[in-house]
Amino acid sequence: MGRRLRHLRKERRLTLAQVSEVTGIAVSQLSLLENGKREAKVSTLQKLASCYQATLADMTSEVPSRRGQLEIELERAMNSPLARQRGLPTARISPRMPMDVLESLVALHRELARTVEEQVATPEEARRANVELREEMKDRDNYFAELEATAAQLLSRIGHRRGPVSQHDISAITAHLGFTLHHVGDLPHSTRSVTDLKAMRIYLPRVPGEHDPRTVLLQALGHYVLDHQTPRSYGEFLRQRVETNYLAAALLMPEATTVEFLRKAKSDKELAVEDLRDWFAVSYESAAHRFTNLATQHLDITLHFQKVHESGIIYKAYENDGVAFPTDHTGAIEGQPVCRYWTSRQVFDAEDKFNAFNQYTDTPVGTFWCTARVDTSPSGTFSTSIGIPYVAAKWFRGRDTRERSKSECPDESCCRRPPRALAAAWAGNAWPSARAHSHLLAALPPGAFPGVDETEVYRFLEAHSS
Known part of the structure; x- marks a missing residue:
């Protein structure tokens, strides 16, 4: 909502001071609202709506500009569990941030998320x-x-x-x-x-x-x-x-x-x-x-x-x-x-x-x-x-x-449990060493083609390209 409020203000070419003078809301409070640091009360939104000649629906709809959408995406990405887990630094998003810098940061976060998603595919997902x-x-x-x-x-x-x-x-x-x-x-x-x-x-x-x-x-x-x-x-x-x-x-x-x-x-x-x-x-x-x-x-x-x-x-x-x-x-x-x-x-x-x-x-x-x-x-x-x-x-x-x-399966008495006579004779007296199927617990190999070493493939093609 903060991004939307800023968009409406700038669209009408108003400064924070001008909005403050019309609505009686302090400049500092308006800044906190636009930066997402404070949630707006309904009464506050009604004052801003009157100032911007907009409806409450206009103020809560999605940001129409590409820059606004990128700012929201970057803010969410920087505060995501993945970014916190990796200890990534945050950048202050302001109107002065160049558009190419904003696009580059968003693209980097997207690529990080894609790479991690590709690497953590599990057998259950498969x-x-x-x-x-x-x-x-x-x-x-x-x-x-x-x-x-x-x-x-x-x-x-x-x-x-x-x-x-x-x-x-x-x-x-x-x-x-x-x-x-x-x-x-x-x-x-x-x-x-x-x-x-x-x-x-x-x-x-x-x-x-x-x-x-x-x-x-x-x-x-x-x-x-x-x-x-x-x-x-x-x-x-x-x-x-x-x-x-x-x-x-x-x-x-x-x-x-x-x-x-x-x-x-x-x-x-x-x-x-x-x-x-x-x-x-x-x-x-x-x-x-x-x-x-x-x-x-x-x-x-x-x-x-x-x-x-x-x-x-x-x-x-x-x-x-x-x-x-x-x-x-x-x-x-x-x-x-x-x-x-x-x-x-x-x-x-x-x-x-x-x-x-x-x-x-x-x-x-x-x-x-x-x-x-x-x-x-x-x-x-x-x-x-x-x-x-x-x-x-x-x-x-x-x-x-x-x-x-x-077959009586899925009834476990069919073949999942040992016959009673055998169980009575051996239960508690057998300790088999299981053959571990560790591959069932491992993540799937990373890459677009699971299990394929792409570097090896590219080197092979390079060697045979002449």
Whole structure:
């Protein structure tokens, strides 16, 4: 309000002395009001309103001038907890402060706040962002029509009509977008690929890692195709990753061809994720992800997906079939232990590691048929599973399985607590040394691209720019 009072006085070209003479308010009191050092009484405001020929609403509205807005922003920033925590000195804001100085101080405080906000992102913030994105995916049945259309348009431009996408097709897409591909032995350790937007080059490791090189390349191209800008938050970073992953899958497993393949399998009652994997020469996890994109939209099948570590912790999950995943207080599924009687856990004990493991599981919200496989990578051993309500099992190969289990989760007596006999024998006599998951407590790595060493990336590009 003090800034507003000063603005009204100066707008009418009055001095403090002139206002004092008209209103009977001491100059010192007027100065304190304008500097925000004293709150105005209603009677005082009425006198000033009469002097300025203004209404009380005029006196309490936002300051219209840019300078007034900057003065308010700077005053708030200098008195913020962040500024006090850092021990930053304050500056006296007066009409004599040059405009460029005022703008510079405000810009410095904004940059400090942005940098700190970027650095203090926590796993809980990441989980919240993931929950919001997963809810959107659920609302859309994990089907993104605009990304399917973009993939179809790209494939059409290189002359691809139907069937799996070849290595030649991917090279054609790369060239069509104006990029050249370079395999190097010194790719920054924190990256899977690096794109040089100046020279239109994409760098990939000379020796492929645990990820399919085709997928890594298509994801890199996806950022360019979708016109992604430097992410301003972890939520935006996460959304960009989901979009590029989706686009890469839609290119490797084109919608028209994949839907035709799946509809034929459904008609034959032979739906199987491993057939999709083999037909398009992708990983089982990629095939399972792609199945979630198309199953509800084109096959009228609701489902759920899980990627679970051998310790029982969920790493990835999606559902639109009503299955009751465990969640934390934020609604996040990732990081939660899954019931030990679910297929995604039982598969680790299956003797047959060559074929898919199929099982019916009775739960408090219904019976589900699930199929799962186990894969080992440098990151650990994981199961990937697809589950559907009992009524849809008739369309899948493996529906005749005799494997069946029962889960009472989220009732803690199901698998969160030890059986009474074991507890009676060992409670108070066991002291395990827990494997600390300290990364769950740590803040996310700073930077626009979490976990990426930008200095290392810039030095890499500088070395390869000649």
